[in-house]
Amino acid sequence: MAMKIYTKTGDKGTTSLIGGTKVSKSHIRIESYGTVDELNSWVGVIIDHITDTHSRQTLKEVQDRLFTIGSSLACDPEKEPKLKIPDLHESDVEALEKEIDRMNETLEPMRAFILPGGAPAVSFAHVARCVCRRAERLCVAMQADDMEVESLVLKYLNRLSDYLFVVARYITHLQGGEEVKWVPRTSPYPSP
Numbered sequence: 511m512a513m514k515i516y517t518k519t520g521d522k523g524t525t526s527l528i529g530g531t532k533v534s535k536s537h538i539r540i541e542s543y544g545t546v547d548e549l550n551s552w553v554g555v556i557i558d559h560i561t562d563t564h565s566r567q568t569l570k571e572v573q574d575r576l577f578t579i580g581s582s583l584a585c586d587p588e589k590e591p592k593l594k595i596p597d598l599h600e601s602d603v604e605a606l607e608k609e610i611d612r613m614n615e616t617l618e619p620m621r622a623f624i625l626p627g628g629a630p631a632v633s634f635a636h637v638a639r640c641v642c643r644r645a646e647r648l649c650v651a652m653q654a655d656d657m658e659v660e661s662l663v664l665k666y667l668n669r670l671s672d673y674l675f676v677v678a679r680y681i682t683h684l685q686g687g688e689e690v691k692w693v694p695r696t697s698p699y700p701s702p
């Protein structure tokens with residue numbers, strides 16, 4: 511018999527962390543790993559909209575690391591040493607930095623702020639970047655509330671948002687598009 515996807519255990523607004531600790535579904539830890547899950551889904555959308563093999567592979571590796579981060583955030587920190595949770599490594603951050611540097615070698619230097627848009631994959635990369643920043647802010651808020659969050663998680667999310675910005679620019683470059691530059695309005699009133 512197939513396993514049922516619904517368990518009914520969360521019908522009253524609680525859920526269990528890895529390790530069994532029950533918390534409210536509105537708990538910041540749940541919000542944090544839920545946002546990482548949302549980010550992972552947006553990364554999947556980017557993958558589905560690009561053809562560059564190298565970028566697709568890199569983004570698939572990012573998805574794996576986001577599952578690692580989600581597992582870390584979903585785990586009761588008091589029980590984590592007894593569980594086998596995958597680890598994030600400094601080399602994961604370094605890999606993002608190398609990718610950023612590699613893509614930047616082919617891009618024109620930025621001379622203006624860039625607006626999200628220009629092509630679906632570019633827009634999706636910018637949405638992912640914004641969700642990544644939200645995940646990072648939630649993790650920082652957890653730390654501010656004395657909840658355990660690995661410092662490497664914060665570092666990875668910070669670097670990932672940079673990567674997603676550059677990958678948006680890189681996708682524009684690969685697709686032969688033009689970046690949408692922000693031209694600030696100089697007059698406080700719209701012209702008639």
